[in-house]
Amino acid sequence: MVEIKSEIVSRQSIRPSHPTPSHLKTFKLPLLDQISPNIHGNMTFFYPSDNTSHSTSDHDFFDKSKLLQGSISKTLSLFYPLAGRLHDAATVDCNDEGAFFVEAKVNIQLSHFLNQPDLNLMDHFLPATDATTMELSNGAMFLVRFTSFGCGVVAISLSLTHKLFDVSSLLTLLQTWSSVCRGSSDPITPVLIGEKFLAPRDELSAISATIKIDAEKFVQRRFVFSASKIAELKAEVNKEFHDMLQSHPSRVEVVLALLWKCAVATKKQKTGTFGPTVMFQAVNLRKRLSPTLPETAVGNFIWTFMVSAYEERDLELHEAVIQMRKCLNEFNDTKANVLRGEGAAQAIMEAIKERGEFFRNNKEMTVYKCSSWCKFPLYDPDFGWGKPLWLVSVNKLVSNTIALADTRSGDGIEVIMTLDEEEMTLFQQNEQLLKYATPNPSSYA
Structure with missing residues (x-):
């Protein structure tokens, strides 16, 4: 049984690199998004050391963190509703309040964790399981927790609103974000169809689908x-x-x-x-x-x-x-x-x-x-x-x-x-x- 101690190093909001134009400030969700539950899904990626950096592991981690933060800012300008806040079940207020980014450290080696992954320990990597983060993030629809294992080994955890994202949308976000982080000047551009696909229904404007949280363990x-x-x-x-x-x-x-x-x-x-x-x-x-x-x-x-x-x-x-x-x-x-x-x-x-x-x-x-x-x-x-x-x-x-x-x-x-x-x-x-x-x-x- 692997025991983990985790420590949050910093928390901050990340705003889009370019403000959302005034005519795009209100984003109407299509009907299928309107009836989607207002919950966050999560995914965590564990990355090996790239062995190219000669800096100390702390410097390496903070260099990578700066790259991630800068690329999130640029990516949010392309996925501009993601930087906003949900107004009701069918409307996003694209107010550029931004995503929320957490830096953290854990005290174990990645090899120990991956040898037999314990899903019960995943809370140590997820941004949305930390009460202070959720309070400070102020309704952010996109949260990231970047975790250092030391020696250049890192984990990136995303917590994304289900109101805007299914797994195909998540993949598009990852492809755009990662290519921006690598320095691409021509990343994949998302198609933000919104209500043009299928307009939301007024009688449902205050309603998202509910998730029945199971009482049993x-x-x-x-x-x-x-x-x-x-x-x-x-x-x-x-x-x-x-x-x-x-x-x-x-x-x-x-x-x-x-x-x-x-x-x-x-x-x-x-x-x-x-x-x-x-x-x-x-x-x-x-x-x-x-x-x-x-x-x-x-x-x-x-x-x-x-x-x-x-x-x-x-x-x-x-x-x-x-x-x-x-x-x-x-x-x-x-x-x-x-x-x-x-x-x-x-x-x-x-x-x-x-x-x-x-x-x-x-x-x-x-x-x-x-x-x-x-x-x-x-x-x-x-x-x-x-x-x-x-x-x-x-x-x-x-x-x-x-x-x-x-x-x-x-x-x-x-x-x-x-x-x-x-x-x-x-x-x-x-x-x-x-x-x-x-x-x-x-x-x-």
Whole structure:
């Protein structure tokens, strides 16, 4: 068990390098952002030493910190709503109050932490878990904590508002920010569509989606699926899948189906009976709309489709994977395009209403939610001292969530699973899971 002591060295606001023009001072969010929860998501990147600096480790850290702060200032001018403050669920006051930047130090070596990462220790790296930082940041939508391990090794943690950013938007921000930090004079420019995509609804102006904070104690655990184990999983379901759909299952589909099956089996162990269950999967709408949106469009251009299982046989691996693909195909063919153009706002409101009715009529259903960041090149951001050794996003809010991301090599899948504490104890012992997944291996592997 690694013990960490962390110390905050400084805290400060960072304003945009150029003031936001007066005609852009009010930014109206599109409907999909309006209904997004007013919470912060987080992601932490751990960087090795670049070994190019001959200065002391303190000087090296503060030199890097100055570079980061200067590049944040320039980046905020391009992402100008991010430097503002939320006025209501559909409006950002672009007042240039800026982002908030924290410098910190920890007393351990990165190698000790990454050898077997303890997700419970991530609070030492996150800006939003420090009460003083949150008070001083005065509603900042973008917070950064820059942490020194000594000897040039650092961590960069971002805390970003979910009102403006999904993972694709986060990637655009990282690509722009890191290229500005490296001195690029031609960084990627974000596309800030705002209400031009889909105007907010007046009757919802004061309402964001709510996140039901789980009362029970939940825990997070990390599992890694290697490329060879994913290939084994695919081989197990490929024949039935191909016979039914004339295509092949994806990495995400087979891994998610196994996790879902094992989570529900765990629930049955705990309660003694099988209960119906539903899996919500988030999908990126940008390429699914007509006309498409650019990948650099900033906002929550995501929607979820659901896959349900009413009997245990529905969760046999091949059945679950086939059902996932069928539901995705149906979403792509019939629902995605309804979310753009004439009637889109009405369709979204009806979908929200239908989902509410579904849950009222299916109170006994166990709900799981999955976000996949696979195929997003999140290991690419290089601020001038190389690419990250490891990245992670921890969920501090709700249980029964599954987050999937590529391993650094790009061919495996890393899972952060959140479950009720008692269920997680059983889940970690599931033999079918352990046949394919390695619990919390070294991040150097």
